[in-house]
Amino acid sequence: MVERFIEQYPIIQAASRDPRIKKDMDRDRLLRVYDDDMSKCEDFVDTMRVLYTSTLAVSAERSATVGQILPILDKLRAKFEVKDEDSAFKKAIKEKVWADLSHRYTEETNKELLLFLEEATALDPHFKGKIQDEAVWTRLENEAVALFAGDKIGEVTQQEGKGRKEQQEGEEVSEGEEMPEAPEKRKKKLSALGELFQDQDQEVLLQSEIDTQAPSLAEKAKNELLIYQRFPAVLSSVHPFLWWWQKRDQMPLLASLAKKYLCVQASSTPSERVLSTAGDTVSVERARLLPEKVDMLVFLKNNG
Numbered sequence: 087m088v089e090r091f092i093e094q095y096p097i098i099q100a101a102s103r104d105p106r107i108k109k110d111m112d113r114d115r116l117l118r119v120y121d122d123d124m125s126k127c128e129d130f131v132d133t134m135r136v137l138y139t140s141t142l143a144v145s146a147e148r149s150a151t152v153g154q155i156l157p158i159l160d161k162l163r164a165k166f167e168v169k170d171e172d173s174a175f176k177k178a179i180k181e182k183v184w185a186d187l188s189h190r191y192t193e194e195t196n197k198e199l200l201l202f203l204e205e206a207t208a209l210d211p212h213f214k215g216k217i218q219d220e221a222v223w224t225r226l227e228n229e230a231v232a233l234f235a236g237d238k239i240g241e242v243t244q245q246e247g248k249g250r251k252e253q254q255e256g257e258e259v260s261e262g263e264e265m266p267e268a269p270e271k272r273k274k275k276l277s278a279l280g281e282l283f284q285d286q287d288q289e290v291l292l293q294s295e296i297d298t299q300a301p302s303l304a305e306k307a308k309n310e311l312l313i314y315q316r317f318p319a320v321l322s323s324v325h326p327f328l329w330w331w332q333k334r335d336q337m338p339l340l341a342s343l344a345k346k347y348l349c350v351q352a353s354s355t356p357s358e359r360v361l362s363t364a365g366d367t368v369s370v371e372r373a374r375l376l377p378e379k380v381d382m383l384v385f386l387k388n389n390g
Contacts, residue, residue, distance in 0.1 A: 145355040152350040153210030
């Protein structure tokens with residue numbers, strides 16, 4: 087944009103001085119574009135270009151996740167840092183823009199949001215190396231354990247419900263029918279040596295059960311975090327969901343937790359796009375569309 091403006095600069099200047107265009111105005115009072123104005127335009131474009139690129143990144147639909155927000159803010163912080171060689175105009179832009187951005191992501195204004203963003207950034211394979219605070223990894227470990235324990239409780243509840251249903255069906259059997267008795271397990275007869283060293287055999291069996299006991303959920307989560315932290319960072323072109331899908335067998339707890347965090351969009355732009363599409367699809371002329379039809383049309387429009 088600046089390059090085109092520079093090319094048109096002589097034409098604009100000549101037109102502004104043409105008395106045929108501004109006959110009733112004094113030539114010296116015409117508003118002209120000076121070299122200082124051109125320099126300010128260049129400074130403005132150079133300073134705000136990174137903000138434009140960041141807006142495009144967080145407004146994307148397919149790969150913009152909430153784990154990208156803090157790394158993008160770090161980029162913006164470095165870009166809007168005031169330097170000695172900056173002009174007064176450029177310094178004013180940087181100070182104004184960064185004052186507004188930094189106020190939105192501080193512990194005083196949004197502590198819970200900041201904690202959530204830190205955890206989401208840690209679970210993004212692109213930016214996990216930026217999280218050095220051990221408290222973040224401890225929170226993720228606890229979250230993974232709680233999430234997996236909640237899933238297990240749900241499975242147990244379903245099994246208990248199924249068991250109660252089977253029990254009720256069994257109780258509905260008529261009194262004339264006899265339920266088959268379960269065969270009794272016969273106790274294995276010990277040999278003379280086995281009977282003599284029975285206490286020692288029990289100790290061996292107990293120790294074997296302890297050695298083969300599966301690690302606890304906390305130990306599993308800690309081990310998965312160690313494995314995850316050893317992985318090198320991935321390129322920005324790799325989708326985080328695809329990366330976790332490929333590692334789901336190796337780190338099942340963290341993969342489930344990452345799906346919970348990274349499914350959150352980085353901005354509300356995609357959802358607003360869907361609402362706009364729905365508004366264009368359902369109109370007064372098309373008010374008799376079935377809800378299922380509307381869902382399909384909106385889906386095809388936004389994923390075409």
